[in-house]
Amino acid sequence: MELLEDAPGSNAHEFTVSELSGAVKRSLEDQFGRVRVRGEIGRVSRPSSGHLYFDLKDDRSVLAAVTWKGQAAKLAQRPEEGMEVIATGRITTFPGQSKYQLIVDQIEPAGLGALMAMLEKRRQALAAEGLFDESRKRPLPFLPRVIGVVTSPSGAVIRDILHRLRDRFPTHVLIWPVAVQGDGCAPQVAAAIRGFNDLPEGGPVPRPDLLIVARGGGSLEDLWGFNEEAVVRAAAESRIPLISAVGHETDTTLIDFASDRRAPTPTAAAEMAVPVLAELAARMAESQARLTRCSRHHIDRPRQRLRDLSRALGRPASLTEGARQRLDLWSGRLDPALHTLLRTRRHHLAARPMPLALLCRFMDRKGHGLEGLAHRLGAAAARRLERRRDRATAMGERLDASLARVIATTRRAIAQQGQKGADLSRRLDLAAQRAIRIRDEALQRLDRMRQSLGHEETLRRGFVVVRGPDNGVITSIADARQHVRLELQFAGDQRLPVRPEGAPGKGGRKTGMPEQKSLF
Structure with missing residues (x-):
């Protein structure tokens, strides 16, 4: 610290404003390097810069606090008044306003009571908006074709759900992996719910008919991500029916109030989602049996009624016996009576012959009658033929329309099957490319491991390989002394010939190789 000259008549040093502010700043930071402060949050300000400004207070004092933009995004708990x-x-200190402040990089609730109070306050605020109303809740589908599950893919929860669904009613399951604890839990769960709702109908990825948000049990802090406002709003806005299965039966989170149905456990959520296939089969068999019994009853009861009525009518033969006897009696009299009548008529005509003119008029009248009948018969035949022709034409038109409908339906089915085949082919190509890419990456990793573990990398670090005359590797001193000539292999396949000490033929025998320093 630079001191100014003493003023006349004073022994005290004079400081500039900046010097004094800097001295105070250093004193505070040296004395209170890192502190934990407990208090109630007062005023909270969030300017456009992204920084957070708020007050920490108790019943007697107020402390200004600030969290910079980069750290504010990492806070596990957002400050609320x-x-x-x-x-x-x-x-x-902040020299610009001659004030001191706390630079906050971590905030945690002061105990379970504070969390519960904040949770109740948030619950009341969201309930006032109508997010928990029973009128918003939708019924669950009876037999969902696709179920979307939002949970961690590595926990026991997803295994329990899949196992229970497989036991009760196997169906198609889509898993959206998320973090179920920590800072990333709330945004990932909210994004997963909205992502499932944004899937198009009939797209390459099937849109779920039912959603399950699941997590195992834990403390209030562990389950806090499912109490965040973003998760609750995403659950309330979901157009797909949603089951919340967060924690155990005694755990309650805000997503339970916004969901369409709350399950006490993830396993119970799977039981709510689908019925039991065996029970459905039993109910179908029972209904079929009841239908068969009812049909048989409707047929047997009129049949029995007809039998009862037939017994009351008596024997048909007894009803016709009297009439048959009278017919026999009158038939015996009919033949003589006809002969008598014929003779009488013949004598009457013989006594009174019919005039020729009368006979001609009779014949003409009968001929005109026959011509009228013939004309009427021809007209009736023409009308009948016309009606048959009209019926044949109408039936032909109906058959043509039916044939056109069958052809159109067949063409649509062929087009749909072709589209499905194209989609399956495209998905197969993507899966094959992905499998090839994964195998290629694994092969590259293994190759890098081979190179890093190979002896060439070891040689580059300063090691050598001792080889004998037959290019074999020498691993002991005893083996080395059994050979007259050795080679030292360095990195890059560089080799240096050497001769071990005490090797056979060393004393006076010429080996034809240059004199090298003995290594053993």
């Missing part, structure tokens, strides 16, 4: 928290950070 009225919360009692424990803030961790460092004390410093």
Whole structure:
């Protein structure tokens, strides 16, 4: 610190404003390098810069606090007015306003009571908006074709759900992996719910008919991500019926109020989602049996009624016996009577012959009658033929329309099957490319491991390989002394001939190789 000259008549040093502010700043930061402060959050300000400004207060004092933009996005708990928290950070000063403040980089609720109070306050606020109304809740589909599950893919929850669905009613399941604990839990769960709802109908990825948001049990802090406002709003806005299965039966989160149905456990959610296939088969068999019994009853009862009525009518033969006897009696009299009548008529005509003119008029009248009948018969035949022709024409038109409908339906079915085949082919190509890429990456990893573990990398680090005359590797001193000539292999396949000490033929025998320093 630079000191100014003493003023006349004074022994005290004079400081500039910046010097004094800097001295105070250093004193505070040295004395309170990192502190934890407990208090109630007062005023909270979120300017466009992204920084957070708020007050920590108790019944007697107020402490200004600030969290910079980069750290504000990482806070596990967003500050809200009225919360009692424990803030961790460092004390410093702001020379521009001659004030000191706490630079906060971590906020945690001050105990379970504060969390419960904040949870109740948030629940009341969301309930006032109508997000928990029973009128918003939709019924669950009876037999969902596709079920979307939002949970962690590595926990026991997803295995329990899949196992229970497989036991009760096997169906297609889509899993959206998310973090179910920590800072990323709330945004990932909200994004997963909205992502399932944004899937198009009839797209390459089937749109679920039912959603299950699941997590195992834990403490209030572990389940806090499912109490966040973003998750609750996403669940309330979901157009797909949603079952919340977060925690155990005694755990309650805000998503339970916004979902269409709450399950006490993830396994119970799977039981709510689908019925039992065996029970459905039993119910179908029972209904079929009841239908068969009812049909048989409707046939047997009129049949029995007809039998009862037939017994009351008596024997048909007894009803006709009297009439048959009278017919026999009158038939015996009929033949003589006809002969008598014929003789009488013949004598009457013989006594009174018919005039020729009368006979001609009779014949003409009968001929005109026959001509009228013939004309009427021809007209009736023409009308009948016309009616048959009209019926044949109408039937032909109906057959043509039916044939056109059958052809159109067949063409649509062929087009749909062709589209399905194209989709399956495209998915197969993508799966094959993905499998090839995965195998290629694995092969590259293995090749890099081979290179890193190979002896060439070891040689580059300063090691050598001792080889004998037959290019074999020498691994001991005893083996080395049994050979007259050895080679040292360096990195890059560079080799140096050497001769071990005490090797056979060393004393005076010429080996034809240059003199090298003995290594053994």
